[in-house]
Amino acid sequence: MYKPKAGLPTREQILDFIATSDVPAGKREIAKGFGLSAQDKVGLKALLKDMADEGLIDSAPGRAFHKMGGIPKVTVLRIADVDDGGNVWAVPERWEAEGIPPPRLRVRERKRGALGVGERILARTEEAGNGWIAHPMKVLAPASEQVLGVLREEAGRLWLTGVDKRERREFAVADAGGAAPGDLVLAELAGKPPKIAARVVQKLGDPFAARSFSLIAIHKLGIPDVFSQEALDEAERVSKLTLGDGREDLRDLPIVAIDPEDARDHDDAVWAEADDDPANAGGWKAIVAIADVS
Template sequence: MTKSTHFEGLPSRDQILAFIQSSNDPAGKREIAREFGLRGHEKIALKALLKDMTDEGLIDMAPGRAFHKMGGVPKVTVLKIVAIDGNQPVAIPEHWEAEGIPAPKIRVIETKGKRNSALGIGDRILARTEERGNGWAAHVMKKLAKGSEQILGVVEGGENGRFWLKSVDKKSRFDTQIGDVGDAKAGELVLAELTGNAHKKSARVTQVLGDPFAPKSFSLIAIHKFGIPFEMPETVEREAERVRELPVTDDHREDLRHLPIIAIDPRDARDFDDAIWATPNADTGGFDAIVAIADVSYYVRPGSALDHEASKRGNSVYFPDLVVPMLPHALSSDKCSLRAGEDRAVLACHLAIGKTGQVTSWRFTRAVARIAANIPYPDAQAAIDGTMENPLLETALKPLWACWRLLAKARDKRGPLELNLPEKRITLDEQGRV
C-alpha cells in the first residue's frame, strides 16, 4: 500500500521524481527543498516523504546522499569498464542494488583533449552520467585506482622463464600470461590479480595456495567457480564493527537473563542461532516455554550496507573446512551468536502448552538473554540418561525433556509422517582429507 505522507506546500512524488531526473547536478534533500522553496517544518515533512519514496522503491540514495530514480543511475557515480565496443568503453555502475533490474550498460563518451580509449576492462572511473535516448552515457571526471580483479588458477609452463595461468573456471577458454610469478612454481594453485587492458592482460600472483589436489583447495576452487562472494567489503566490515557496540539492555527489551535458557546444537556448530527454556505450569498441568533466536534485525537495518550485502549473498555457505558467512564475523560469529555467559539481543516466542500438549497461546517480544550453556546434542542426551553430569540437569534439561515428551505425545496422536534418515556428514582429518 502506498503511504500518504503529504503536507500543503510539499511537492508530489511525481514532481520530486521529475526534478531528480531533470537536474543536471546531484539532487539531495537540500537541492529538492531549494527547488520547491521549502522551509522549516516543510523540510522535516520532505525528509519523511523521501524516506517513504525510498521504502516504496521509487527512489534510491547514491553516495553523497543524493537521490536518483530506482533503476536509474546517480548523476555522479563510480563506474567499472566491462567491455570495449570498437574504440568506445562500456561501463556499469560499480555498486548496483536495484533488485530484479539488471545493471545498465553505459557508453563512456570520449572527452575532448583526453584519450579515453586508454581505458581497459576492469578500470574504474568517476563519471557524470546522463540519459541519452533509450540508454545512458557517461563523461569521465577522473580515472580511479583499479580494483583488484582476482582469478584462481594453476601455474603452468616455466620454460624460458615464461609462466601461464590456467583458470580453474572451465568456462575460461584462454590462459593468461603471468607477468609476476612471485614464489609460485609450476603446478601450484594460486590467487592472482589481473592487470592490463582488454588487448593485453597479464597476471600477478598474490597468494600461493599450494597443491591444487590438496583437500583444502577444493573449497577455494568451489568458491571461485561459483562466484561465491568471499571477501567482505570494508564498508560492511566497518559498519559491523560499529553496530556490534549497540547496547542490548534498555527499557524496550524484556529481561530474560534470570532464566536458564540453553542452546543445544551439534558438537561442530560454528554459530548458535537459537535457544530454549521450559518450566512446568502448576495451574494448567502443562508447560510455559520460550524459544529465543538471535535478533539480527537489531544490528542489520533496512537499507544499510550490511542489509545490501546480506541480500546480495542470500545465505551463508558452509564447507567442511570453512564457512563463507552472510554477515561479517563480528556479527555472525559474535553478536548474533548465542554464546554462553554473554548478553544477547533476541526475539523470544513465549509459548503456553496445555496438559494435552497443545499450544494454547503465544506472544513475541524483543528481549535480552544470557545463555546459561551451549550444550552439544550427545552431551545433553547423556545428562538425561545419567551417564554424564551436568549442573543444569534439574533446572533446564529435565523440564525441557518433560515438555518435549508432552509435545511428542500430542504429535503422535496426529499421526504425522515420520522419516528416520541418517544425517550425512563430511569429516576431515588433520591433513584436511575426507
C-alpha cells in the same frame, strides 16, 4: 527552473526535479529548489521516505536521490567491454536495485583507446534516449577486493565468512593479523579461483557491538570512510591557523575521553585538577567537553 510554491511538491514534481537537476539532488537541494519552509521540510522528509518505500526513488551514498533503477549523477563505474566499433561500455561498480539488471553506459572517452576493460572511473552520467552516457572525470586506482566478515575456526584452521547475505562465500585465512575466531574483520583477497585466500588488514572486534552495525552498512553501501590525502592536507593547514580574539586555546589540556571503547563516536571528555586558589581550598577545577551540546 522551478518556481517555489506553497506546500509540498507532488511525487511527479520531485521525480522530474531529480531527473533534470544539474547537481546530485538530496533532501536539501529538493527543499531549496521548491522553496520549502522549515515546517514543509519535515513533510518532505516523510514524503521522500514514502517514495523510497514505494520503489519510486533510491538513494546513493551521500544521500543524493535518483529514480529507482537509475544511476547517480556522479558515480564510480567499471569498464566492462570494448565492442568491435571501439565503443567503451561501463557498468556501476555497485548496484543495489534488486530484480533490475545493472545498466550499461557508453563512455565518451576524451582520448580513444585510453580506457581498458576492468579499469575504474569516476564519471558524470546522463540519460540519453533509452540509454545512458558516462563522461569520465577521473581514472581511479585499481581496487583490491575486500571482504567484511567474521572469523571462525575449524579443524585448527581459520576461515572468513562474509557478512553480506547475498554472497555468503568463505575463504581460507592466510594471515589473521592478530584477529581471533569470532572477530569482525576487514580482509583483502588474493589469488585466483579456486585458491583464493584472505589476509586480514583490520581487526574490528565484536560483530555485535553497536559500532559494528554502522561499519557493516558502510561497507555494504560503499560509503567512503577514509579521508583523501587532499582532505588531510587541508585539515593540517587549518590546524595551524591562529585563534581569533577572545578565544582561549585549550588544546594543551590533557582532556580524557569517557565514551566506552565500543561507542560509535568518541566525543565526550572531561578534565579536572586540584584548585590552588586559597578561596577554594580543597576544591577542584573541571572542564566537561560534550561535542554535540551547544
